[in-house]
Amino acid sequence: MTNILTVQNIAKTYNMRDGIVYALNDVSFAIKKGDFVSITGPSGSGKTTLLLALSGLIRPTSGQIIFEGKHLENASDKELAGFRKKHVGFVMQNFSLIPYMTAIQNVMVPLSLNGHVSAEQQVLSSAVLELVGLENRKNHFPRELSAGQQQRVAIARALVNKPSIIFADEPTGNLDPALSTEIMEFLQKINKELNITIMMVTHSPQAANYGNVKIMLEDGKLNN
Amino acid sequence: MNLLKLVWLELGQRKTQLISGILAITLGIGVIVAIRSISVVSEKAVAINLDNLGANIMVLPQGASVDNYYAADIDAPTFPEEYVERIVTSELKGVDNLSPKLTRRIDINGQKLVLTGILPKNELASKPIWQNSGLFGAELNAACGPSPSNESLGYKDEKLQRKSIDSLGISDCLIGSNAASRLKVKEGDKITVAGTELKIGKVLGETGTIDDDRIFAHLHTVQSILEIKDQVSAIEIMGCCNAISDGLLGKLRNILPDTKITTIGQIVSTQIKTNKLMNQISLIILIIIVFVGGISIGNYMWANVNERKREIGILRMIGYPKSSIYYILMLKAAIMGLIGGIIGYMAGVLIAWFLGPYIAGINIAPIPILLLWSVIISVFISLVGSVLPAWFAARFEPYSNMQEV
Numbered sequence: 327m328t329n330i331l332t333v334q335n336i337a338k339t340y341n342m343r344d345g346i347v348y349a350l351n352d353v354s355f356a357i358k359k360g361d362f363v364s365i366t367g368p369s370g371s372g373k374t375t376l377l378l379a380l381s382g383l384i385r386p387t388s389g390q391i392i393f394e395g396k397h398l399e400n401a402s403d404k405e406l407a408g409f410r411k412k413h414v415g416f417v418m419q420n421f422s423l424i425p426y427m428t429a430i431q432n433v434m435v436p437l438s439l440n441g442h443v444s445a446e447q448q449v450l451s452s453a454v455l456e457l458v459g460l461e462n463r464k465n466h467f468p469r470e471l472s473a474g475q476q477q478r479v480a481i482a483r484a485l486v487n488k489p490s491i492i493f494a495d496e497p498t499g500n501l502d503p504a505l506s507t508e509i510m511e512f513l514q515k516i517n518k519e520l521n522i523t524i525m526m527v528t529h530s531p532q533a534a535n536y537g538n539v540k541i542m543l544e545d546g547k548l549n550n
Numbered sequence: 551m552n553l554l555k556l557v558w559l560e561l562g563q564r565k566t567q568l569i570s571g572i573l574a575i576t577l578g579i580g581v582i583v584a585i586r587s588i589s590v591v592s593e594k595a596v597a598i599n600l601d602n603l604g605a606n607i608m609v610l611p612q613g614a615s616v617d618n619y620y621a622a623d624i625d626a627p628t629f630p631e632e633y634v635e636r637i638v639t640s641e642l643k644g645v646d647n648l649s650p651k652l653t654r655r656i657d658i659n660g661q662k663l664v665l666t667g668i669l670p671k672n673e674l675a676s677k678p679i680w681q682n683s684g685l686f687g688a689e690l691n692a693a694c695g696p697s698p699s700n701e702s703l704g705y706k707d708e709k710l711q712r713k714s715i716d717s718l719g720i721s722d723c724l725i726g727s728n729a730a731s732r733l734k735v736k737e738g739d740k741i742t743v744a745g746t747e748l749k750i751g752k753v754l755g756e757t758g759t760i761d762d763d764r765i766f767a768h769l770h771t772v773q774s775i776l777e778i779k780d781q782v783s784a785i786e787i788m789g790c791c792n793a794i795s796d797g798l799l800g801k802l803r804n805i806l807p808d809t810k811i812t813t814i815g816q817i818v819s820t821q822i823k824t825n826k827l828m829n830q831i832s833l834i835i836l837i838i839i840v841f842v843g844g845i846s847i848g849n850y851m852w853a854n855v856n857e858r859k860r861e862i863g864i865l866r867m868i869g870y871p872k873s874s875i876y877y878i879l880m881l882k883a884a885i886m887g888l889i890g891g892i893i894g895y896m897a898g899v900l901i902a903w904f905l906g907p908y909i910a911g912i913n914i915a916p917i918p919i920l921l922l923w924s925v926i927i928s929v930f931i932s933l934v935g936s937v938l939p940a941w942f943a944a945r946f947e948p949y950s951n952m953q954e955v
Contacts, residue, residue, distance in 0.1 A: 383867060383949045404871050410948075411869025422864045426563035434551035436868050447551055483868075 329392075330490060330523050331357040331380065336389030336399070338375050338546075349375040350386065351546040357539065359490075362517045363525045364537030372546040373527040374495060380525060381414055381493040382406040394490070411439050415484025415522075417513075419496035421476040423468040429479045430455060430464040436487045454482045458512065474505035478512070485516060492516075494526040498533050510536050553874065557882045564854070571850030572890035575931055578839025579891055579924045582832055583898020587914050588906050589828035607787040609633070609802065610810045614784075623653045623784030624664055624760075631769075631780050633806055637787070640805050644793020649786040652772050656765075658743060661732045664764045665743060667772025667782075670718040720768050723748040727755060728762035741765070744775045789813070840931055843890075847935035851883065855943040866948030879940035880933060887932030891925035898924070 338350040349372045357363055365373050378384045380391060382398050383406075391398040398409065416422065423432050433451040442450065455464045458478040468476050477497065484492050494513065498506035514536050517524050528534050542549040561568055614626035634650045652667040718724065723743075725735065730753040735741060739750050748767055756762055773779055789798050802811050855862070862875055899916045906914030 378949050383947070404873075407866070407869050407871040407948075410867065414869075416867055422860075422867070424861055424864060426559050431551060431559070435556075435865070438551040438553075438556075439869050444551070 328359060329356045330359040330361075330394060331525075332390075332392040333380065334390040334392070336379060336386040336391060338372070338379060338384070339387045348546045350379065353389070353543075353546070353548055355541060355548065357523060357525070359523055360517070360521045361523055361539045362514065362537045363523075363539040363541060364534040365525065365527045365541045365543065366529070366531075366534045367543035367549070369529075371543040373543055375546075376541075376543065377493050377495055377525065377527050381416070382409050411436070412487070413490045415487065415489040415492040417477070417480050417484050417492060417494040417497045419499035421468070421473075421480045421500075423476055423479055423483075425468055428465050428467055429460060429471065429482075432468070432479055433483045433486050436483060440487055450486055451482075454486045455479070457485070458482045472505075473501055474508060477501065477505075477509055481509070481512065481516075485520075485522075488520075489522060491523040491525065494524060494528075496528055497526060498528070498530060503532075506530070506533065553878055553881060557878055557885060560858075561882065561885065567850065567854065568886065568889075571847060571854075572886050572893070572932075574846035575839060575843035575887070575890040575928050576894040576897060578835065578843050579894025579928050580897030580901060582835045582839065582927075583895050583920050583924055584901035584905065585828065585832050585835065586920055587898065587902035587917055589832070590917060591906065591914050592828075607789040607799070607802070607811065607813050609637075609785040609787065609806060610812065611783070612808055612810055614810055623651055623666075625655060626653070626783045628652065628778055628781035628783050629809060631782050633782075633809070634785060636805050637785070637802070640801075642793075642798065642801055642805075644790035644796070644798045646788040646790060650769060650782040651784045651786060652769060652776065652778060652782045653764075653784065654772075654776055656743060658741060658765075659733060661729070663729050663732070664760065665772060665775070666764050666766050667769035667776075668718075668766050669769050670766075718751060718766075718768060719749075720771050721747070721749055722751040722767070724752050724754055724766040725750050726762040726764045727753060729765055732763075743767070746771065746775050836927070839927075840934075843928075843931045844935035847883065847886065847932045848939060851879065851936045851939035852942075855879070855939045858943075859946060862943055862946045863948060866946060872944040875946070876940050876944040879943055880936060883932045883936035883940070884929050887929030888925055890932065891928030892921070894928060895921045895924040 333356070334354050336350055336353050337348060340347045340349060351372075353372075353376065365376060367373050375384070379386050382401065386399055389399065393409065393413070396409075398406065401409065424435070427435070430448070430451045433455060434447040437447040437450055452461065452464060455461055458481055460475060460478055460482065463471060463475060468479070471479065477500075492513075497513065498509055501509060510533050513524055513526070516522055524537075526533070526537065534540060608623070610623060611627040611629050614623070631650055634648055637645060637648060650669055654665055656663055656665045723741070725733075725741075730736065730750070733741060735750055735753075737750055737753055740747050741750065742748075743765065748765075748771070754761070754766075767775075769782070773781065787802075799811050799813065803809075865875060865878075866872075898920070899914075902914040
């Protein structure tokens with residue numbers, strides 16, 4: 327199976343008062359299409375920095391990130407925005423929903439970016455909300471939904487543009503164990519059934535066990 | 551979902567902030583609309599009053615005294631009647647009507663009165679106060695507009711002019727109220743002036759001027775009575791106030807170099823000064839609202855952008871480019887400006903409607919063109935005030951919504 331994402335010797339440094347700090351240091355690996363990757367490590371080990379770099383939200387200081395044959399490390403802001411719009415879905419610990427939009431409006435936002443007209447947005451968003459079991463809650467605002475339901479809206483938003491890869495940052499961090507299991511099983515389901523690659527940062531060993539590829543970071547370096 | 555809907559949803563979410571953000575601009579626009587409404591209507595009212603006084607420019611011979619505007623032509627030297635043609639053929643802008651006159655003091659039955667020869671067609675237009683006497687039964691519109699766009703309205707009924715000529719025959723006369731009283735005559739009576747018998751067509755209403763002691767007859771009849779053929783002692787001109795301020799008098803002097811040309815200077819200059827003052831106040835307020843409104847909107851946008859940092863981060867994360875974030879915020883600013891302009895206009899109209907009768911003694915009607923200007927100014931200020939916050943917001947990192955790295 328071909329690599330969807332190849333990381334070669336990437337480093338991310340920050341200039342601090344007491345010298346240069348390495349958030350990532352000479353990290354290399356390759357991910358195949360359809361992998362479910364869990365990234366673990368202690369706090370400050372560089373997990374989230376790695377996720378940001380791979381998803382085009384920040385640029386590495388050095389090294390290469392190659393997504394489906396295209397280099398991301400030197401891409402412009404506009405190119406990175408285009409990459410995220412077309413290929414990437416995000417699921418965040420804090421759900422990252424826009425509070426004054428209903429569930430369906432939140433899901434429609436990425437569709438509007440990709441040029442879908444309003445009627446198409448309605449149909450596609452309703453379908454994906456049905457997929458995550460929220461068809462009856464589509465006109466509810468985030469504040470009217472439980473934490474688990476909000477995270478499912480976020481997953482629906484991540485799925486609606488049929489992305490190649492979903493980046494998840496502590497997706498169960500704000501959920502109780504029962505809801506955590508529900509969300510993880512759902513992520514596993516879309517990974518297997520829709521063949522969408524998932525890269526998930528987590529502190530939870532239980533959540534990390536859902537991944538078929540495990541990456542452990544310590545002090546910005548790979549530990550496995 | 552589209553950018554406009556996204557902006558609209560966000561505006562609806564923060565109504566209180568929206569109101570406080572556009573408050574300064576709304577109040578500023580309201581005040582300026584109120585001042586402009588009152589000043590424009592006031593200028594029109596002054597122009598109408600000026601017309602009701604009669605002609606506002608008088609052409610006199612060089613030797614004439616101008617101590618008393620209304621009596622300046624009495625016993626003045628004469629000049630050729632042909633000067634009227636010179637003015638007419640020059641096609642000067644702002645000359646609404648001409649009234650050549652020949653005036654002399656006369657003695658009738660021991661009463662010292664003033665005999666004035668007029669060409670009634672023109673005299674009608676330059677003495678609209680007579681219109682209200684019931685003689686001609688119609689009212690003139692204001693000839694002086696407050697701005698170049700307000701051109702002379704002229705007569706509502708052009709037939710009025712012919713009617714006036716028909717009504718004052720070669721042997722007819724009009725007589726001032728005081729003169730009629732002193733001669734003890736009424737309409738239909740006949741009076742004899744230097745051997746010429748004239749029939750009184752109408753006793754004029756009281757004006758409070760020297761006109762009350764005048765007997766008006768046809769110019770050519772008076773020229774014959776006084777044996778001053780083809781000569782006049784004055785030409786009254788109804789000149790547009792704006793044309794006067796634009797140098798109409800100088801142009802008239804060029805055409806008639808051997809004459810003395812005067813105006814109801816104080817009235818005209820007072821009006822011009824008032825107009826200038828109102829315009830200056832409007833300009834000062836405009837400058838103030840540009841600064842205060844711009845700062846107010848800018849301040850609101852800064853606060854809004856910082857408050858929405860996480861939300862902007864979400865949009866950037868999903869794939870919105872910097873330009874779209876900039877566009878979203880500028881679109882929001884334009885909508886705020888539009889709302890501020892419309893509400894400001896409505897507030898200004900209401901203020902003018904309430905205060906107009908107290909400040910200017912007139913009722914103020916809305917001036918629709920001010921709505922367009924209100925919106926243009928308000929949107930412009932709002933956009934200018936939002937440029938920096940929008941630029942700043944567009945540079946938010948797309949991970950602003952996430953936990954600290």
